[in-house]
Amino acid sequence: MPDKSRDPAALVLLKKAEREGIEVAWDRYRLQQPQCGFGLLGVCCRNCNMGPCRVDPFGEGPQKGVCGADGDTMVARNLLRAIAAGAAAHSDHGRDVAETLLGAATGKAPDYRIRDEAKLRRLAAEFGIKPDGETPAGLAREVAEQALDEFGTRKGFLHLINRAPAKRRALWDKLGITPRGIDREVVEAMHRTHMGVDNDPASLILHGLRVGLSDGWGGSILATELSDILFGTPVPVRGRANLGVLKEDAVNIVVHGHEPILSEMIVQAAQDPELVQYARSLGASGINLAGMCCTGNEILMRHGVPAAGNFLQQELAIVTGAVEAMVVDVQCIMPSLPQVASCYHTKIISTSPKARFPGALHIPFSEEHALATAARIVKEAVDNFPNRKEDRLLIPHEATDYVAGFSTEAILAALGGTLNPLLDIIKAGTIKGIVALVGCNNPRVPQDVGHVTIARKLIAEDVLVVETGCAAIASAKAGLLLPEAAELAGKGLAGVCRALGIPPVLHMGSCVDISRILTVAAAIANALGVDISDLPVAGVAPEWMSEKAVSIGAYVVASGVFTVLGTVPPVLGSRAVTDILTRAAQNLVGACFAVEEDPVKAADLILAHIASQRARLGI
Amino acid sequence: MTASAVQELLPQITMDPSRCLGCRSCELACAVAHSTSGHLYGAISERPLPHRRIVVEQVGEVRSPVPCRHCEDAPCVSACVTGAMARDEPRGLVLCDGDKCIGCGMCMVACPFGAVWHPPETRRAQKCDFCLHLPSGPACVAACPTRALRLEQVSAAARRKRQAALARLLAGEWPAPAAPGAGLTGEGGA
Numbered sequence: 001m002p003d004k005s006r007d008p009a010a011l012v013l014l015k016k017a018e019r020e021g022i023e024v025a026w027d028r029y030r031l032q033q034p035q036c037g038f039g040l041l042g043v044c045c046r047n048c049n050m051g052p053c054r055v056d057p058f059g060e061g062p063q064k065g066v067c068g069a070d071g072d073t074m075v076a077r078n079l080l081r082a083i084a085a086g087a088a089a090h091s092d093h094g095r096d097v098a099e100t101l102l103g104a105a106t107g108k109a110p111d112y113r114i115r116d117e118a119k120l121r122r123l124a125a126e127f128g129i130k131p132d133g134e135t136p137a138g139l140a141r142e143v144a145e146q147a148l149d150e151f152g153t154r155k156g157f158l159h160l161i162n163r164a165p166a167k168r169r170a171l172w173d174k175l176g177i178t179p180r181g182i183d184r185e186v187v188e189a190m191h192r193t194h195m196g197v198d199n200d201p202a203s204l205i206l207h208g209l210r211v212g213l214s215d216g217w218g219g220s221i222l223a224t225e226l227s228d229i230l231f232g233t234p235v236p237v238r239g240r241a242n243l244g245v246l247k248e249d250a251v252n253i254v255v256h257g258h259e260p261i262l263s264e265m266i267v268q269a270a271q272d273p274e275l276v277q278y279a280r281s282l283g284a285s286g287i288n289l290a291g292m293c294c295t296g297n298e299i300l301m302r303h304g305v306p307a308a309g310n311f312l313q314q315e316l317a318i319v320t321g322a323v324e325a326m327v328v329d330v331q332c333i334m335p336s337l338p339q340v341a342s343c344y345h346t347k348i349i350s351t352s353p354k355a356r357f358p359g360a361l362h363i364p365f366s367e368e369h370a371l372a373t374a375a376r377i378v379k380e381a382v383d384n385f386p387n388r389k390e391d392r393l394l395i396p397h398e399a400t401d402y403v404a405g406f407s408t409e410a411i412l413a414a415l416g417g418t419l420n421p422l423l424d425i426i427k428a429g430t431i432k433g434i435v436a437l438v439g440c441n442n443p444r445v446p447q448d449v450g451h452v453t454i455a456r457k458l459i460a461e462d463v464l465v466v467e468t469g470c471a472a473i474a475s476a477k478a479g480l481l482l483p484e485a486a487e488l489a490g491k492g493l494a495g496v497c498r499a500l501g502i503p504p505v506l507h508m509g510s511c512v513d514i515s516r517i518l519t520v521a522a523a524i525a526n527a528l529g530v531d532i533s534d535l536p537v538a539g540v541a542p543e544w545m546s547e548k549a550v551s552i553g554a555y556v557v558a559s560g561v562f563t564v565l566g567t568v569p570p571v572l573g574s575r576a577v578t579d580i581l582t583r584a585a586q587n588l589v590g591a592c593f594a595v596e597e598d599p600v601k602a603a604d605l606i607l608a609h610i611a612s613q614r615a616r617l618g619i
Numbered sequence: 620m621t622a623s624a625v626q627e628l629l630p631q632i633t634m635d636p637s638r639c640l641g642c643r644s645c646e647l648a649c650a651v652a653h654s655t656s657g658h659l660y661g662a663i664s665e666r667p668l669p670h671r672r673i674v675v676e677q678v679g680e681v682r683s684p685v686p687c688r689h690c691e692d693a694p695c696v697s698a699c700v701t702g703a704m705a706r707d708e709p710r711g712l713v714l715c716d717g718d719k720c721i722g723c724g725m726c727m728v729a730c731p732f733g734a735v736w737h738p739p740e741t742r743r744a745q746k747c748d749f750c751l752h753l754p755s756g757p758a759c760v761a762a763c764p765t766r767a768l769r770l771e772q773v774s775a776a777a778r779r780k781r782q783a784a785l786a787r788l789l790a791g792e793w794p795a796p797a798a799p800g801a802g803l804t805g806e807g808g809a
Contacts (some may be wrong), residue, residue, distance in 0.1 A: 037651070038643070038644075056667060060670065572660050
């Protein structure tokens with residue numbers, strides 16, 4: 001099954017799933033073949049009830065929908081809706097963190113505290129709040145209120161875009177894509193794509209970039225900054241990754257989804273001596289917490305909690321037969337989980353009022369009673385330990401050490417407090433550039449092959465790789481997040497890694513934490529007095545699948561970063577849209593997309609881009 | 620080997636209009652199967668664009684692809700003045716030799732199913748070739764998400780219908796409720 005995954009743990013459990021008749025994502029992907037050509041090309045529209053309509057890409061069938069929209073309009077509208085959905089997901093995550101911060105400040109969420117007061121003061125100053133004489137709670141309240149205002153602000157632009165270089169902001173103003181409010185841009189996207197509004201592909205795509213920017217420099221950046229204030233800004237921390245982190249003799253709880261608000265409380269509850277004692281009374285050695293996807297990334301960045309795996313491993317974790325409870329919140333949680341869990345003893349516990357899963361146990365989570373709810377969830381897991389079926393148990397051996405926790409602040413600390421050493425080694429060519437390798441898993445491509453192939457090729461060529469999300473977990477499993485992985489890097493990068501004691505691939509967090517990468521890129525550009533689009537940097541999403549990834553792509557390119565996609569987006573049915581994204585965008589925002597399914601060729605594209613950027617900078 | 624014995628050995632493309640959703644995936648797959656690149660993303664940028672040889676039609680509430688039936692006594696073959704359209708006996712297929720075709724269009728006039736027509740670039744007859752170049756068989760059948768199109772032995776199709784009829788008789792459901800496309804359709808069964 002090497003076409004399914006490069007991860008030996010996944011392969012072991014895929015065989016077990018097959019033996020036990022458990023259907024997983026790869027099986028369902030096979031059953032979907034061949035997938036609808038109209039959908040793959042993006043030339044179908046269901047936006048009104050005169051349809052559904054589709055355009056024949058081979059020219060013999062209809063070329064327009066009932067309303068008269070052609071394939072270009074359909075593709076552009078569909079793309080904009082995908083960006084809007086992705087931006088909505090990230091931004092709503094940010095809003096929940098802002099509300100929790102407000103609750104912590106006002107006493108409505110008593111189990112939360114301010115963990116990084118220094119960062120709170122920095123962000124307050126950035127928002128123009130005078131810190132004099134303010135208590136941390138008072139400051140947190142003002143920061144949270146200002147953050148919440150960003151969602152519906154009427155001042156005409158989002159505050160944190162001020163971090164972007166002046167040249168970039170002027171460009172956004174000129175193109176009319178400066179994001180004006182986090183919610184507003186998503187709402188306008190839905191308006192524009194309603195029947196009979198915006199039909200011009202270029203106009204639709206430009207708004208798509210604005211929606212993306214409202215995510216990257218709005219919802220996502222707030223999610224990151226406020227999570228750091230509430231839960232602590234990550235510092236380098238060691239842990240272990242892959243399904244081998246599950247323990248045969250312990251109560252295993254996997255937290256899966258995206259928001260740290262709940263998982264932080266589960267981390268606390270799982271250490272509660274009474275609950276641990278209860279687990280022991282049932283014959284378990286203790287309570288073992290592990291993370292999955294970005295909830296996993298949030299707690300591994302801050303606590304070194306083991307990462308059980310990335311997106312395509314969520315069902316396989318249950319197939320081990322060793323998981324007492326999988327606790328889920330929002331985003332990237334497969335609806336199949338209760339079905340898979342029903343074949344084992346695992347309880348799926350849903351917690352978000354926004355995300356219900358038929359067949360799951362729903363324990364609604366509220367900030368007011370956070371720790372008590374978390375304790376109830378942990379107790380449900382412990383209760384379930386005696387139900388484990390020993391003959392169904394198979395925990396793979398694979399678990400690899402990682403070092404994660406490279407927040408912007410941690411990177412600065414590693415550099416001695418200033419970006420200058422990094423700028424110097426980039427100028428000198430010791431490090432040729434920086435690449436953000438991000439995104440999901442997708443059964444279209446063998447799991448982790450895109451991520452790991454590209455990361456290894458880039459570091460071998462002295463390119464520093466920074467990662468978030470499922471890409472980062474892929475690197476953790478492959479051993480690339482260790483300082484020892486410097487031996488796989490080129491001579492220049494290896495030397496830098498050894499001098500600073502850092503890995504050649506830096507784990508910067510969850511998918512909203514791509515905002516950390518934006519912040520670093522902006523700071524480098526500002527320090528050099530250039531625009532982000534002048535830097536020897538690139539983005540790549542080798543195995544992306546979600547609408548959030550489409551939004552990320554939009555803000556990364558709109559911020560001036562050349563971005564390579566490893567799976568084909570549903571836009572090729574329109575030459576006009578494809579041309580704007582892969583060519584014309586270069587003239588508009590100084591960056592564009594490329595699509596390359598072969599990871600080796602994708603790495604080559606990136607290396608060529610970095611070389612040409614260096615040549616243009618004369619370094 | 621007689622023609623009828625050969626036909627017993629060869630599967631045919633059968634349609635079940637009660638299962639057709641009108642998605643036209645068969646049309647796309649057919650065009651891709653007859654493109655130079657052989658894959659969707661490449662096919663849409665070829666010039667001339669590749670052509671489909673199967674079309675979904677709708678009459679009243681009934682939708683169905685109407686593919687070439689590869690007739691035993693094919694009117695298109697009888698009408699062809701150059702011998703371009705001919706039966707490929709060992710395989711029981713009606714195939715068109717584009718080099719011999721003069722584009723007179725008599726095959727189009729003769730075909731009772733509308734399964735033969737000219738693409739504008741070549742003005743030569745073009746029709747279903749059963750995807751003989753694909754090891755996996757006809758692309759339209761593989762692409763159909765509801766199994767409205769199937770590749771099956773005529774005898775197997777008939778047996779499937781007999782069994783469905785018997786099941787209805789035993790269940791006291793005879794006569795069958797009027798299904799969309801009744802008369803064309805094979806009944807149920809996956």
